[in-house]
Amino acid sequence: MPGYTLNLRCPCGFRKKDVWVGVTEDYLHLTFGICLDCKKIFALQCKPGGKLPTTCHQCGMKLLTPDAPGAWEPAELQQKFPATEPWLVESEFHRLPEKEAKTYCLIEDIRLLCPKCGKYALNYKEDTLWD
Numbered sequence: 001m002p003g004y005t006l007n008l009r010c011p012c013g014f015r016k017k018d019v020w021v022g023v024t025e026d027y028l029h030l031t032f033g034i035c036l037d038c039k040k041i042f043a044l045q046c047k048p049g050g051k052l053p054t055t056c057h058q059c060g061m062k063l064l065t066p067d068a069p070g071a072w073e074p075a076e077l078q079q080k081f082p083a084t085e086p087w088l089v090e091s092e093f094h095r096l097p098e099k100e101a102k103t104y105c106l107i108e109d110i111r112l113l114c115p116k117c118g119k120y121a122l123n124y125k126e127d128t129l130w131d
């Protein structure tokens, strides 16, 4: 099962490098949670059949995972791919009817909610693809 190492950056100065997302060969699910209260991003993982933590271990607030509603924009695009992590949208696109293809260009506008400035401005770059 593949995954990515992401490099997250926001124009406000927020940076987070080497964030692992995906599923490892022993089926460990890796993702991250955005805590707007701590203004941080925390790496999360869960074992097969397990559950990801839903609250921040530091402050107890609800964590926003990248597949949650409202975790990224454009909202128009997220509505078509509910519960999808943004870096997987491109590969899921073939499931849409052909007339939806014009929505494809919205992929370039995908931004995650930044924990520091609270805006949809957090850019992600897939640094490494791992298996």
Ligand SMILES: [Zn+2]
Residues within 6 Å of the ligand: 035, 036, 037, 038, 039, 056, 057, 058, 059, 060, 061
């Ligand atoms: Zn927190």
Ligand SMILES: [Zn+2]
Residues within 6 Å of the ligand: 010, 011, 012, 013, 014, 114, 115, 116, 117, 118, 119, 121, 122
């Ligand atoms: Zn920001």
